Amino acid sequence: MHINFPLLLVIAVAVTGLLALLDLLWLAPARRRAVNAYESSAPVVDPGTLQRLNKEPLLVEYGKSFFPVLAVVLILRSFLVEPFQIPSGSMKPTLEVGDFILVNKFSYGIRLPVLDTRIIPVGEPQRGDVMVFRYPNDPRINYIKRVVGLPGDRIGYADKQLFVNGEPVERELLRTVVDDEVPAGHPLQALARVDIYQEQLGDAVHEARYKKVSQTPPAREWVVPEGHYFMVGDNRDNSNDSRYWSSPDMPTELWGMVPDNYIVGKAFAVWMHWPEPKLKNLPSFSRVGLID
Template sequence: MSALTAVLYAALIAYLGGWYMDMWHGNFSLLLFILSVVTGLYWLAEIFRFKPAREKAAIQLESQDAARRAELAKQGIDRVDGDITQARERLLMQPWWLDWTAGLFPVIVVVFLMRSFLFEPFKIPTGSMIPTLEVGDLILVNKFHYGVRLPVINKKIIDNHAPKRGDVVVFRYPMDPRIDYIKRVVGLPGDEVSYLNHELRINGQPVPVTPLGEQYDDLAYRYMLRFSERLGEVDHRIQQEKTPLSFNGSRYDFAFRDQCRHSLEGVVCKVPAGNLFVMGDNRDNSEDSRYWGFVPDENLVGRAFVVWMNFGNLGRIGAFH
C-alpha cells in the first residue's frame, strides 16, 4: 500500500472517529462527494495503470517460463517441474487496498447520486412531530419534489413543485445549517399566520380542527389532547397540552423578525417572499418558526413521505398521509 493511500485511510478514520465522538459536526453529503472523487481516481488508476502493470508482469512471467522450457528442451529435457499458474494468478490479483478504493467506487457513486438527487433517509430524533412521526421513525425524503439541487452546495438548477400547506419537509435549520430539521409547512409566502391561544389562523381564517379526545404520550408521561387538523388538502393529527401554555416569546434574532409580533398569547407573522412558516405537530413541544423564524427556500432538503422502518414498532411502517 502506498504512503498516499495510508494517509487517506488515516484521514478518513480520524474524521469519522471525531464525528462519532461529537468532536465536530460531520457533513455526510460532502464526505460522499469526496469519497466518490477519491475512489473514482483510484478506479481510473486501476484501469489505466495498476491492472495493465499486473497484466504486463504476468505476460513477462509466462515469457520467462516459456524461454526456460525452450532452453531445457534444447538440452533434451522434455519434462520440466514447476507450474506458474498460481504465481500468475497472484500477480493478476487486485491488492486489498485497491479492492477497498477502486472496488468501492461504483457503490459509493450510486449511493451519492441517489442520495443527492432521488431519496435520502433520515431518523426522527425528537418528539416535535408527534403524533405524525415518533422518535425512532426512519423516514425517506423525496429530494427532487421541490426541484433538483446540486449536491453539497444545494444550488437549485431545475425547479419542480412548490411547497404546499400541510407538506412535511426536511430543511437545514436556519440557525445552524449543519443540522437538519423536520416540520410541517403552515404558511406560504405572503400568508399571515397567527397562532394565538392554541388557535391557528391563516390569513385571518381559522384552520379547521376536529377533537379526537385524549391520548397518553409515552415521551411526555402525561395525557395530551389530540385533534385532526386540515391544512390545505392535507388532513393530519396534532396534539396539544391539556392546560394552555403561555408563549414565552423568541430569544432569536432571525431574518425578517420585523414581520412577526410576539406576545404572551402567541405570535403573528407575515411570511416573506421565498420563505416558509413551519410548525411541529406536537404544538406545545416544538421549537419552530414561532421561535426562530422562517425557512428560506434554499434551505429545503426535500419532502418527507414515508416511514420505511421503526425497529421498535413495525406497525409504524408506511406513508403518513
C-alpha cells in the same frame, strides 16, 4: 460532534472513483504489458509469476470494489430517497420518537449534494407538507416540521389557533387523551390531558396535539419573506419552530423561517419504528404507512 455524512460520502466516491480510473488508464495496461513481456521472454511460464504480475494493488482492489456501491448510495440518497430517524416528539401524533422515515429528495427539485443548490426545478413545497430541512441555527442538524406558511403568506397564532392569511385553520376535536409527556411521579400527571384535533392545511388532513393546560404564548403574526417557509410542529405546545422567530425583543437563539436552500426533502412514509436500536429491543412495523 455532528459528522457531515454527505460530504464524507462524496469524498469516498471521488477517491474510490479516482483509484478505479487510475487502474483503468494506467495500472491495468502496465500489468498487461508486464505479463506479455514475461510470457514472450520466459522459456517456461510460471503461473505464480503470472499471478504476481497481474495482481492489483490492494488499495486499487478495494477502491474498485467499493466505488460502484458508494456511487449507487450517493445517487439514491442525494437525488431520490434518504432515510431519517425521528429523534423528538415535536411532530406527535403524526410522527413518534423512533420512527424511521423516508424522504423524497426530488419533490422540491434536484439539488447538488453537500452544496444543496437546486439545479433542476421539479416542484415547490405545498402548505401541509411534512418537510425535512437543515436547522437554520446549525445547518449540520436536520429538523422536520409541517409547512404552514408559503412565501408571501400572513401567518398568525393566538389562543392555540393557527391563522393563514387571516383565516383560522379548519380543525375538529377528535379525542382527549392522557398527556404522556408529563413524567411519572409529577404531581399533575393524573390530571394532564391533551386534545387531538384533525386539521386541514391545503390538501393535507392531519392530526395536531394541544395540551389542555400549558402556557399560551402571546398572539403574534408574521409575514413569510420570499424564498422562505413557515414551519410548525404538529405537537403545538412542544415544538421549537417558526413561531419562535428571533426579533429585537426576543432571544437570538430562536431561529424563525426556513430559507429555500436549507430544504432537504418531503417526508412521505414511515418504514419502521425502533425507539432504542438495541438487540434486546426489536423494531416494530406497526406504524408503517404513508405520512399525512
